[in-house]
Amino acid sequence: MTENQKIKGSQILLETLIAEGVDTIFGYPGGSIMPVYDQMYDYGDRLRHILVRHEQGAIHAAQGYARAKGFPGTVIVTSGPGATNVITGVADAMVDSTPVVVIAGQVSTNLLGTDAFQETDLIGMTNPITKWSYQIRRPEDIAWAVSRAYYIASTGRPGPVVLDFTKDAQVGLAEYKYEKCRFIRSYVPVPSVSENEVEKIARLLDRSERPFVLYGQGIIHSGAEKELLAVLEKGDIPAGSTLLGLSVLPSDDPHFKGMLGMHGSIASNVMSQKADLILAVGMRFDDRVTGNLSTYCKYAKIIHIDIDPSEIGKNVPVDLGVVGDAKDVLGRLARRMARIERREWLESDRHCNEVEYEKVIVPETRPGQGTINPGEVVATVAEVSGNDAVILTDVGQNQMLGARYSRFIRSRSFISSGGLGTMGFGIPAAIGAKVAVPDRKVCLFVGDGGFQMTVQELGTIMQEQVGVKIVLLNNNWLGNVRQWQELFFGERYSQTRMVNPDFELLSQAYGIGHALVEKREDLRPAVERMFADDKPFILDVHITEENMVFPMVPPGKSVSEIMLNATEWYR
Amino acid sequence: MENENHYIITAYTENQVGLLSTVAGMFTRRSINIDTLRVYPSGIPGVHKFVVKTTTTPDKVRSIALNMEKKVDVIKAFWYVDNEDIYKEVEDVTSYLKERENSINK
Ligand SMILES: Cc1ncc(C[n+]2csc(CCOP(=O)(O)OP(=O)(O)O)c2C)c(N)n1
Numbered sequence: 001m002t003e004n005q006k007i008k009g010s011q012i013l014l015e016t017l018i019a020e021g022v023d024t025i026f027g028y029p030g031g032s033i034m035p036v037y038d039q040m041y042d043y044g045d046r047l048r049h050i051l052v053r054h055e056q057g058a059i060h061a062a063q064g065y066a067r068a069k070g071f072p073g074t075v076i077v078t079s080g081p082g083a084t085n086v087i088t089g090v091a092d093a094m095v096d097s098t099p100v101v102v103i104a105g106q107v108s109t110n111l112l113g114t115d116a117f118q119e120t121d122l123i124g125m126t127n128p129i130t131k132w133s134y135q136i137r138r139p140e141d142i143a144w145a146v147s148r149a150y151y152i153a154s155t156g157r158p159g160p161v162v163l164d165f166t167k168d169a170q171v172g173l174a175e176y177k178y179e180k181c182r183f184i185r186s187y188v189p190v191p192s193v194s195e196n197e198v199e200k201i202a203r204l205l206d207r208s209e210r211p212f213v214l215y216g217q218g219i220i221h222s223g224a225e226k227e228l229l230a231v232l233e234k235g236d237i238p239a240g241s242t243l244l245g246l247s248v249l250p251s252d253d254p255h256f257k258g259m260l261g262m263h264g265s266i267a268s269n270v271m272s273q274k275a276d277l278i279l280a281v282g283m284r285f286d287d288r289v290t291g292n293l294s295t296y297c298k299y300a301k302i303i304h305i306d307i308d309p310s311e312i313g314k315n316v317p318v319d320l321g322v323v324g325d326a327k328d329v330l331g332r333l334a335r336r337m338a339r340i341e342r343r344e345w346l347e348s349d350r351h352c353n354e355v356e357y358e359k360v361i362v363p364e365t366r367p368g369q370g371t372i373n374p375g376e377v378v379a380t381v382a383e384v385s386g387n388d389a390v391i392l393t394d395v396g397q398n399q400m401l402g403a404r405y406s407r408f409i410r411s412r413s414f415i416s417s418g419g420l421g422t423m424g425f426g427i428p429a430a431i432g433a434k435v436a437v438p439d440r441k442v443c444l445f446v447g448d449g450g451f452q453m454t455v456q457e458l459g460t461i462m463q464e465q466v467g468v469k470i471v472l473l474n475n476n477w478l479g480n481v482r483q484w485q486e487l488f489f490g491e492r493y494s495q496t497r498m499v500n501p502d503f504e505l506l507s508q509a510y511g512i513g514h515a516l517v518e519k520r521e522d523l524r525p526a527v528e529r530m531f532a533d534d535k536p537f538i539l540d541v542h543i544t545e546e547n548m549v550f551p552m553v554p555p556g557k558s559v560s561e562i563m564l565n566a567t568e569w570y571r
Numbered sequence: 572m573e574n575e576n577h578y579i580i581t582a583y584t585e586n587q588v589g590l591l592s593t594v595a596g597m598f599t600r601r602s603i604n605i606d607t608l609r610v611y612p613s614g615i616p617g618v619h620k621f622v623v624k625t626t627t628t629p630d631k632v633r634s635i636a637l638n639m640e641k642k643v644d645v646i647k648a649f650w651y652v653d654n655e656d657i658y659k660e661v662e663d664v665t666s667y668l669k670e671r672e673n674s675i676n677k
Contacts, residue, residue: 123589124589124592127589127592127593127596128593128596128597128600131643132643132644133589134587135588152643182675183674183675184643185646185668185671185672186584186585186643186644186645186646187643188671308641309637309640309641310634310637310638310640310641313633314634
């Protein structure tokens with residue numbers, strides 16, 4: 001072939017991204033990625049590039065995008081500091097199984113290993129926190145590597161992929177030969193499940209008097225919402241959700257018993273301890289869910305369905321492990337299992353709910369007097385938005401209250417940093433989510449601590465006019481840590497008090513709408529005003545400073561040992 | 572430690588740069604010593620073989636082997652108590668690869 005049929009590596013990259021269905025890139029330019037940015041100049045009509053203010057913002061935005069849309073988020077950054085700035089988000093995406101593809105510039109091949117300007121061993125650093133990481137050193141490998149990256153990131157148990165893209169490969173010439181990756185012989189994304197295994201689950205389920213389902217984000221990845229509900233309905237089976245599984249079942253579904261674990265509902269924790277059979281699907285028995293393992297579900301048979309074989313039996317010994325896709329297994333299970341009525345068991349959480357309502361929910365969401373509680377704010381947002389916003393949280397008390405008091409009517413409506421618990425996730429992730437699903441309302445709950453960790457992304461919101469609604473639950477404390485200090489460290493408030501800037505002036509500086517709410521009667525009108533249009537908005541609510549999140553299973557305790565407040569325990 | 576045993580982990584892999592450090596990292600993270608390590612061509616064309624001897628608990632050896640196999644470029648991983656016989660692995664992996672290749676056409 002002739003030389004002029006060849007194109008530059010940077011163009012091969014952009015063509016391959018388009019072929020893979022990418023429409024949006026979150027990124028930040030720099031020396032080692034400049035050829036790609038130069039090429040982007042000609043691709044503005046086909047690829048939207050969102051210029052963040054810090055590379056951590058790019059990766060979290062890509063995560064928010066991926067979780068809202070179900071399509072991998074794409075990040076492009078430069079080498080060295082650009083690349084190391086995304087690492088927190090890569091680790092976050094790994095533990096939360098979020099499909100993202102990070103393309104980082106790298107120095108030219110001949111400079112590798114010489115400590116050249118802005119050279120870092122990105123592959124070495126990201127290997128343990130990626131599903132796949134690969135250095136592209138030749139323009140001929142770009143289309144292959146990029147297609148493989150999207151295939152790996154989005155199939156099986158999703159996760160992050162890092163491509164370290166040397167500068168000479170960006171400028172080198174090669175023919176553009178794209179073939180969509182659909183197969184890697186050493187990688188089996190979806191192991192198949194035999195009819196016999198499904199039959200075994202069905203028989204255990206049919207024999208059980210008190211089955212309880214634990215589900216997680218695997219249901220969302222697999223698109224198994226309907227199949228899950230079919231199983232629950234056919235067997236009158238109650239279910240509890242992990243943090244990342246929230247919104248899979250509508251909040252008012254009678255089978256839904258709330259969130260599991262440390263700040264979960266009393267009902268879901270107590271029922272998981274009373275069950276004689278646990279059917280866990282697409283979740284990984286995180287220690288925030290199980291509490292003390294030595295007393296966890298001791299009297300139940302445990303069935304665990306997950307797509308990742310290394311999760312089976314990792315934390316909790318199982319009686320039956322099934323490695324496969326949730327939609328497939330639950331779909332077949334729903335057909336095989338017997339229709340059994342278990343009304344009494346299904347509704348046996350009445351006492352739990354009465355206690356939780358009276359001792360926790362009412363005092364939190366309807367205190368009637370005094371300062372505004374954060375739970376009140378969340379509940380008001382839920383009401384005003386018709387329970388139909390995509391809810392994001394940052395990390396801390398805002399996260400647990402956002403999870404507890406938001407209500408959902410459709411899946412993919414809750415996005416939060418679960419496994420890593422990354423403060424600063426919220427603002428950029430909300431940007432990504434709104435960009436991914438512009439027709440939906442997108443609302444973030446964030447503390448004053450986490451807000452300031454990635455506050456620079458207000459600049460991105462301003463530049464792109466991303467219509468995110470930011471609800472700042474402002475308590476002038478690192479609230480979650482303060483709560484632990486009060487409960488478990490003898491009220492020694494070490495380094496948790498925060499002196500905050502004037503958030504109104506800050507909002508003004510960025511040209512973002514703002515309302516300050518200090519009085520209860522102003523709350524609802526302000527939330528209504530916030531949702532009145534599709535523009536970015538910061539709602540700064542001064543909340544009860546020393547509020548605590550309950551119920552709480554204290555660390556190291558069994559999940560049925562539940563604090564209702566600082567002095568009372570559930571009985 | 573209680574429950575510790577001598578184990579052999581074998582893994583059949585594609586030849587991808589960096590796999591060795593990934594494998595070593597899995598041991599470091601769980602603070603387990605590698606007693607011996609060999610990496611060599613497996614006898615199956617294009618496929619490499621890792622053989623790691625280690626002393627640890629059943630849970631940890633299982634976890635390491637499963638996490639090795641989870642790596643995209645690892646084809647299969649096996650684990651044994653040290654004195655068990657290892658045989659048929661190459662046949663197993665060869666027929667597994669044939670099966671995989673055939674599954675593309677389905
Ligand atoms: C990057 C990072 N640093 C530290 C922590 C530990 N941490 C967890 S919650 C929390 C306090 C959060 O305070 P704030 O953002 O004000 O939210 P609140 O709990 O008050 O809602 C801290 C420091 C973390 N999760 N992430």
